């Protein structure tokens with residue numbers, strides 16, 4: 001079930017998102033001793049990450065128990081302006097006392113398919129540890145939180161319509177695919193990984209997202225052209241956080 005919360009401005013949206021991240025993090029650390037989050041890229045989460053790096057939010061998080069992953073990544077060096085890792089590192093991670101070993105970037109120095117396999121192996125190791133009775137292949141991607149954005153074409157993470165065949169049915173957790181319209185390779189969590197999370201939260205901001213948000217949430221089910229519609233957590237909570245501009249057609 002889609003829960004949608006709207007906020008008066010991008011600043012109010014970011015503040016609510018920060019409070020949500022802190023609440024999920026505190027619940028996870030209290031219940032399981034750690035909080036695993038997959039961060040989204042793009043520009044929308046920038047304000048959120050900056051808020052989490054400052055007060056009051058930063059001191060409310062037990063950073064020693066936080067493990068940071070990425071929902072997707074561009075196949076560029078981690079210090080490249082396009083890197084999703086770089087976005088989070090500059091706006092959040094360098095400002096909080098999170099142990100370096102708890103920061104798990106996608107290794108974009110590898111060839112794209114190798115990077116995807118490498119990241120999936122790291123994820124399986126990380127999550128299999130939570131259930132010693134399960135093997136690496138029977139582990140589930142039990143992220144506490146996956147943060148996502150929404151592209152104007154209906155993509156999310158780096159799940160683009162042109163890769164629908166490769167992404168929507170696979171049991172893989174991480175795949176690489178070449179995005180023709182961007183003329184670039186992307187690495188992304190798959191729906192199988194995202195939908196296993198306890199919380200999946202979309203952040204959508206700006207009038208330019210109003211039409212696509214209406215199509216994704218109120219229009220017919222067309223996951224083959226609107227990948228964001230494939231996101232439907234198996235047992236977790238799906239939450240849409242949007243500002244008034246983005247939600248104006250709902």
Ligand code: 6PG
Nearest residue numbers: 041042043044149150151156157
């Ligand atoms: C990426 C993101 C992507 C993003 C959307 C929205 O790597 O670009 O993961 O899915 O969330 O494209 O991007 P904006 O926040 O910049 O609108």
